[in-house]
Amino acid sequence: MYHYHCLNPIAEVGLNRFTENYIPVKDAKDAQAILVRSASMHEMELGKELLCIARAGAGVNNIPLDQCTKEGVVVFNTPGANANGVKELVIAGMLLASRDIIGGVNWVQEKEEDGNIAKETEKAKKAFAGRELDGKKLGVIGLGAIGVLVANAATHLGMDVYGYDPYVSVDAAWRLSRSIHHAKTLDELYKECDYITVHVPALESTIGMIDKNAMTLMKKNVVILNFARDTLVNEEDMVDALLSGKVKNYVSDFPTPKIVGVKGAIVIPHLGASTEESEDNCAKMAVKETMNYIENGNIKNSVNYPDCDMGFRGENSRITLLHENKPNMIGQFSNILGEASMNIADMSNKGKKSFAYTMIDIDSEVPQDVIDKLASVDGVKKVRLLT
Numbered sequence: 001m002y003h004y005h006c007l008n009p010i011a012e013v014g015l016n017r018f019t020e021n022y023i024p025v026k027d028a029k030d031a032q033a034i035l036v037r038s039a040s041m042h043e044m045e046l047g048k049e050l051l052c053i054a055r056a057g058a059g060v061n062n063i064p065l066d067q068c069t070k071e072g073v074v075v076f077n078t079p080g081a082n083a084n085g086v087k088e089l090v091i092a093g094m095l096l097a098s099r100d101i102i103g104g105v106n107w108v109q110e111k112e113e114d115g116n117i118a119k120e121t122e123k124a125k126k127a128f129a130g131r132e133l134d135g136k137k138l139g140v141i142g143l144g145a146i147g148v149l150v151a152n153a154a155t156h157l158g159m160d161v162y163g164y165d166p167y168v169s170v171d172a173a174w175r176l177s178r179s180i181h182h183a184k185t186l187d188e189l190y191k192e193c194d195y196i197t198v199h200v201p202a203l204e205s206t207i208g209m210i211d212k213n214a215m216t217l218m219k220k221n222v223v224i225l226n227f228a229r230d231t232l233v234n235e236e237d238m239v240d241a242l243l244s245g246k247v248k249n250y251v252s253d254f255p256t257p258k259i260v261g262v263k264g265a266i267v268i269p270h271l272g273a274s275t276e277e278s279e280d281n282c283a284k285m286a287v288k289e290t291m292n293y294i295e296n297g298n299i300k301n302s303v304n305y306p307d308c309d310m311g312f313r314g315e316n317s318r319i320t321l322l323h324e325n326k327p328n329m330i331g332q333f334s335n336i337l338g339e340a341s342m343n344i345a346d347m348s349n350k351g352k353k354s355f356a357y358t359m360i361d362i363d364s365e366v367p368q369d370v371i372d373k374l375a376s377v378d379g380v381k382k383v384r385l386l387t
């Protein structure tokens with residue numbers, strides 16, 4: 001039996017894919033697998049049994065990644081599973097910033113009791129007039145799962161799109177419409193665009209990237225959209241830019257005390273991925289990754305350990321080792337197995353930065369003392385025997 005715990009509500013359609021071998025537990029400390037959306041895990045103590053955390057979503061800044069890696073806990077996310085949900089809300093965000101839909105609807109609501117509403121509308125509507133997206137320039141920073149969808153969709157709205165991503169994957173580059181201009185620098189994108197949308201993860205290198213210096217380079221009346229993370233934008237600088245009129249609107253999916261209520265800020269309560277479809281997709285993928293890791297040891301879509309897949313375990317005993325990526329680890333593992341007269345039927349080893357993962361199929365039973373010896377090798381973080 002395996003124990004899992006959900007730190008946030010996870011869509012039923014995903015949880016229903018757990019077989020009867022998986023039982024939900026009340027306390028995260030008793031779980032081998034944790035499923036989470038945006039709940040912060042930074043202050044949490046990780047349980048001794050914990051094997052993996054599946055983030056049903058993209059951003060993993062709520063998870064203590066370094067600690068997980070050191071403790072041999074594999075962290076998964078669900079790449080692309082909520083990208084369409086976010087794309088659609090970004091398009092809505094651009095429209096909300098271009099047409100005063102919110103102001104207009106609020107005005108109508110206030111006139112609920114007004115018998116003259118039809119007549120008054122025709123006089124009042126000029127206060128809510130806007131501009132069109134067609135022909136405007138959109139800059140997309142970060143061309144991953146979401147950025148590519150936003151960029152491509154915007155071309156269909158008649159926008160002239162500039163994309164910036166120095167680390168773009170080959171896969172994403174293939175999906176990108178050929179009509180999108182390749183911005184080689186952020187400065188170029190900042191200077192050209194009427195709308196700028198950010199779709200990068202919150203990393204040391206990206207936190208605070210939209211600051212006074214960046215906004216100084218932008219056009220007056222620019223619209224900035226942030227459906228990635230609040231920390232990417234220096235909010236004090238943003239408040240100044242909104243109040244001075246440099247930035248026309250800041251559309252953000254992240255309410256914070258500094259930005260809520262500031263003139264020109266259109267703030268949404270983190271709804272990017274809150275659609276039935278995205279929630280279902282994320283939950284299904286998170287559960288699949290969890291079961292595949294727990295039962296077969298396969299790693300797919302991990303953010304802290306390398307992907308490594310040896311298929312279904314079948315009849316063999318499978319040993320999996322999470323370890324530091326340094327010389328002679330495999331040599332030591334095979335010596336221990338050789339000394340115990342164990343025959344390696346199949347094996348795979350993959351590295352990711354300072355850490356690595358080794359899977360070894362053995363065509364006989366593996367005694368506990370062999371596992372203990374493997375676990376005592378310097379640099380090994382976690383050993384599992386799957387039988």
Ligand SMILES: NC(=O)C1=CN([C@@H]2O[C@H](COP(=O)(O)OP(=O)(O)OC[C@H]3O[C@@H](n4cnc5c(N)ncnc54)[C@H](O)[C@@H]3O)[C@@H](O)[C@H]2O)C=CC1
Pocket residue numbers: 057058059060079080082083086141142143144145146147164165166167168169172199200201202205206227228229253270271272273274
């Ligand atoms: N509002 C919401 O509900 C949601 C927000 N997000 C946020 O959006 C972010 C992006 O999501 P996805 O597109 O799914 O992730 P992704 O991993 O597919 O794409 C991220 C892209 O950013 C690029 N990148 C990294 N550093 C960069 C830099 N300094 N400059 C330019 N590009 C850079 C990467 O090369 C990659 O192509 C997530 O990390 C998350 O924080 C994601 C899903 C839902």
Ligand SMILES: O=C(O)C(=O)COP(=O)(O)O
Pocket residue numbers: 037038039056057058059060082270272273274
């Ligand atoms: O996937 C992400 O990065 C998101 O921001 C979505 O968060 P959520 O799952 O809606 O709490």
